Amino acid sequence: ESEGVAIAYTSVYGNTKKAALLLAEELEKLGCPKVAVSDLARDDMAEAIEDAFRYGRMVVAAASYDGDVFTPMHSFLHRLATKGYRNRKVAIVENGSWAPCAGRVMKGMLEAMQGVEIVGDMVTIRSTMKQSDIPALEKLADAILA
Numbered sequence: 001e002s003e004g005v006a007i008a009y010t011s012v013y014g015n016t017k018k019a020a021l022l023l024a025e026e027l028e029k030l031g032c033p034k035v036a037v038s039d040l041a042r043d044d045m046a047e048a049i050e051d052a053f054r055y056g057r058m059v060v061a062a063a064s065y066d067g068d069v070f071t072p073m074h075s076f077l078h079r080l081a082t083k084g085y086r087n088r089k090v091a092i093v094e095n096g097s098w099a100p101c102a103g104r105v106m107k108g109m110l111e112a113m114q115g116v117e118i119v120g121d122m123v124t125i126r127s128t129m130k131q132s133d134i135p136a137l138e139k140l141a142d143a144i145l146a
Contacts, residue, residue, distance in 0.1 A: 007037045020061045056087075059090070061094075081113055086114040092122045103124065
């Protein structure tokens with residue numbers, strides 16, 4: 001295990017990606033030695049899983065989709081559970097326009113894993129990231145590094 005944070009995200013229209021990248025920048029500003037960012041819909045899933053196990057801290061960020069979480073994130077979390085992901089700190093960012101539910105789904109899947117601690121307040125982005133969302137993301141960066 002190395003010191004750093006893995007950020008795994010999946011974005012339907014690019015808005016969750018913006019939040020994930022802003023969070024990565026904030027973690028780097030706070031002195032995080034390594035931030036590994038993976039787009040679960042476009043990058044190699046095996047590398048994202050490897051990063052999740054390499055670092056003791058992770059952020060998951062995903063859009064709500066059909067009353068659930070966007071499929072690549074669901075697959076990622078299922079694979080982590082199957083491989084025995086445990087004893088890590090994880091923060092959650094969800095995105096949804098009228099009825100965000102991705103956070104609830106991700107939290108439930110993570111809490112079923114042994115020793116996974118959800119840190120910070122879940123951040124909810126309403127469709128497009130706004131200037132008013134930035135303080136919550138900054139606060140989440142502090143929580144994941146605490």
